[in-house]
Each structure stands twice: as C-alpha cells, then as structure tokens.
Amino acid sequence: MEEMxxxxxxxxxxxxxxxxxxxxxxxRAGITIPQELNDAILKRAQEAFDPNPxxxxxxxxPAAWIxxxxxxxxIIWISDVIRSAITTSQQATTAAIMPGDIDRNGxxxxxxxxxxxxxxxNTAASSPPTTTHINDFNTDGTVDSxxxxxxxxxxxxxxxxxx
Amino acid sequence: MxxxxxxxxxxxxxDAQLIDAANAxxxxxxxxxxxxxxHWVTDLAYRFTHDSDLAxxxxxxxxxxxxxxxxxxxxxxxxxxFLYPVVRHIAISSQSKARxxxxxxxLPPSHALAIDPEAExxxxxLAAVMDSLPTHQYEILxxxxxxxxxxxxxxxxxxxxxxxxxxxxHTALTAMRENELTKKYFDL
Numbered sequence: 001m002e003e004m005x006x007x008x009x010x011x012x013x014x015x016x017x018x019x020x021x022x023x024x025x026x027x028r029a030g031i032t033i034p035q036e037l038n039d040a041i042l043k044r045a046q047e048a049f050d051p052n053p054x055x056x057x058x059x060x061x062p063a064a065w066i067x068x069x070x071x072x073x074x075i076i077w078i079s080d081v082i083r084s085a086i087t088t089s090q091q092a093t094t095a096a097i098m099p100g101d102i103d104r105n106g107x108x109x110x111x112x113x114x115x116x117x118x119x120x121x122n123t124a125a126s127s128p129p130t131t132t133h134i135n136d137f138n139t140d141g142t143v144d145s146x147x148x149x150x151x152x153x154x155x156x157x158x159x160x161x162x163x
Numbered sequence: 164m165x166x167x168x169x170x171x172x173x174x175x176x177x178d179a180q181l182i183d184a185a186n187a188x189x190x191x192x193x194x195x196x197x198x199x200x201x202h203w204v205t206d207l208a209y210r211f212t213h214d215s216d217l218a219x220x221x222x223x224x225x226x227x228x229x230x231x232x233x234x235x236x237x238x239x240x241x242x243x244x245f246l247y248p249v250v251r252h253i254a255i256s257s258q259s260k261a262r263x264x265x266x267x268x269x270l271p272p273s274h275a276l277a278i279d280p281e282a283e284x285x286x287x288x289l290a291a292v293m294d295s296l297p298t299h300q301y302e303i304l305x306x307x308x309x310x311x312x313x314x315x316x317x318x319x320x321x322x323x324x325x326x327x328x329x330x331x332x333h334t335a336l337t338a339m340r341e342n343e344l345t346k347k348y349f350d351l
Contacts, residue, residue: 003333004337006329006332006333006336009333009336009337009340009349011308011348011349011350015347015348015349015350016308016348019308019348020311022285022286022289022348023293023304023305023309024309025282026286026293027206027210027305027309028206029206029209029210029218031205031206031218031219033201033202033205033219033222034219037222037223038197038201040223041197041222041223041226041227042190042194042197044227044230045190045193045194045226045230046190048230048233049185049189049190049193049233
C-alpha cells in the first residue's frame with residue numbers, strides 16, 4: 001500500500017485547532033511560579049544589566065597608573081608577538097613543510113593527527129578543508145578521517161630498523 | 164524595581180526586538196522575555212523531570228543561561244527553538260543523578276486539565292494515547308501541535324535531521340489516526 005504524504009496525514013482547520021487546544025491543556029503542568037523565584041531571576045538580570053558597574057571598579061590614582069603601565073606593557077608585548085609571528089610565517093613559507101605536519105612544528109606526531117581530527121570535527125562535511133599536500137596525507141585528493149588515521153599510524157609506527 | 168508584569172509596549176515587540184533591546188542593556192526587555200516564556204519553560208521542564216521543584220530549578224537555570232548570552236545574543240531561529248535544547252539539557256542534568264529521564268511517561272496532574280467533564284475526558288483520552296507513543300514521537304507531536312513549531316524548527320530544536328522529524332511524525336500521526344480515541348482529530 002502506498003504511504004500517505006505527511007501533509008495529508010496532519011489535522012486541518014478546526015480539528016487542528018482542537019488538537020492544539022487539547023494537547024496544550026494536557027501538557028500544561030499548572031505549576032505556580034513563586035514570586036520569590038521571579039524576583040530572584042529579575043534581580044539577577046538587573047545586576048547583570050547594571051549600566052554603571054564602575055562603582056565596583058572605580059580605581060584610585062595608583063591603580064590607574066598601574067593600569068596605564070600594564071596597557072603599555074601589553075601593547076609592547078603584542079607588537080613583539082606580531083613581529084615574531086611574521087618572521088615565523090616567512091620562515092615557514094620558505095621551508096618545505098612535510099605532509100602530515102599539521103601543526104607545522106617540523107615533525108609528524110600524534111598531535112598532528114589530533115589537530116586534523118579537531119579541524120574535521122569543526123568543519124561541515126559539505127565544506128571540508130582545502131586539500132593541500134600537508135593535510136592530504138594519503139594523497140587521495142580529499143581531507144578526511146582516512147588522513148587522520150594515516151597520520152596516527154605513522155606517528156605510532158616504530159622507526160625502521162627499531163626492534 | 165523590575166516586575167514581571169507585562170508592559171503594553173513590550174507586549175507588542177517580537178522576541179527578536181526584545182533581544183535587540185536587551186542586548187542594548189534594557190533589563191525590561193529581558194524581563195518581558197522572561198514573562199513571555201517562563202510558563203512554557205516550566206511546563207517543558209516538568210515534562211522532562213516530572214517534578215515541580217526540579218522544573219522550577221530548571222526555569223531558574225535556563226534564564227540564568229539566557230542572561231549569560233547578553234550582550235551579543237543572536238537569535239538564529241525562534242525563541243522556543245533556542246530554549247528547547249537548553250531546557251532539555253538542564254533538566255536531564257538536574258535529575259540524571261537521582262532519577263532517569265521520564266519525559267512523557269506521565270502527563271501533568273489532573274488539576275491542570277479542563278474542568279468541563281467532557282473536555283476533561285477527551286483530553287484524558289488524548290493523554291492516554293500520547294502516553295502509549297514512544298518518547299521521540301511524543302516529543303515531536305507536542306512541539307508540532309502544542310507549541311506550533313514548524314518541522315524545520317523541530318529539527319533544529321531537537322538537533323536531529325529534518326527527515327527524521329518527518330518520519331517520526333508520520334509514524335505518530337498514523338498511530339493517532341488509527342486509534343479510536345484520537346481519530347476524531349482527523350478528517351477521515
């Protein structure tokens with residue numbers, strides 16, 4: 001027997017309204033929410049939305065100078081980090097990165113397999129990561145769990161000649 | 164002092180508009196959202212926990228979570244679609260140590276049902292049929308016909324594929340249509 005389409009199965013018009021009414025009534029728990037609970041939730045909201053939190057954070061002069069010094073230190077540190085990152089990036093692009101070295105630290109280990117697995121976990125199946133010679137470890141043209149397995153296998157394999 | 168009394172202007176605002184206002188720091192907008200959904204959340208929590216006290220705990224924790232989303236809360240679907248998995252997760256967590264999840268095993272106590280004896284009997288029959296359905300079908304029927312969610316919204320709320328929603332709903336509706344107690348809801 002041919003299966004009826006879902007749309008034809010659903011109640012319509014007044015019968016739909018009746019089902020809605022009965023089902024809503026049947027699933028209503030009828031729990032009275034204590035006013036104390038309402039007050040507690042809304043008080044918590046008021047605290048969270050307080051537009052003037054500076055009352056708690058008002059800084060005295062010494063604290064303000066410490067904050068300024070800390071900000072300057074942070075700016076200098078960030079600029080150092082950026083400069084270092086640019087240098088590292090330039091070095092990385094000139095050096096050949098071996099297949100499977102996902103974290104680009106010069107070796108292929110289990111952390112690379114883990115990192116690629118995380119990337120795949122966080123990527124929709126419909127839009128896998130761009131295939132490169134680094135992440136397409138098994139060179140089958142796609143980046144998937146097979147590459148993770150292959151990297152993991154290599155990572156745990158004993159070096160040739162080892163006993 | 165913020166109260167949970169509905170405000171005339173806020174009552175006309177959509178959920179998305181209230182969220183925008185709350186994102187801008189308007190606590191009244193949050194209060195309105197709370198007022199709008201507090202009973203829905205409590206009822207849903209009760210369906211999962213079957214315990215009034217736990218349901219109220221879930222209500223509090225749910226809105227604590229909602230509060231943590233501000234500022235910067237982006238409502239990607241509708242509010243019930245957003246709240247459903249939150250309530251479910253908190254409800255399961257709150258009772259997992261003591262009791263197993265009992266969604267749909269029992270509908271709410273009779274005080275929640277209609278006073279009209281005929282309507283009460285009709286709803287009791289509906290409740291009996293609903294109780295006989297598997298939990299995953301029961302859940303979808305309520306979201307669809309009590310909460311009025313679209314199939315896509317149900318899929319999002321339950322985090323299952325749309326096709327699964329359709330097939331479960333199909334099976335549940337077929338069972339309801341074939342049951343003497345509930346076929347009155349359908350044009351046969």
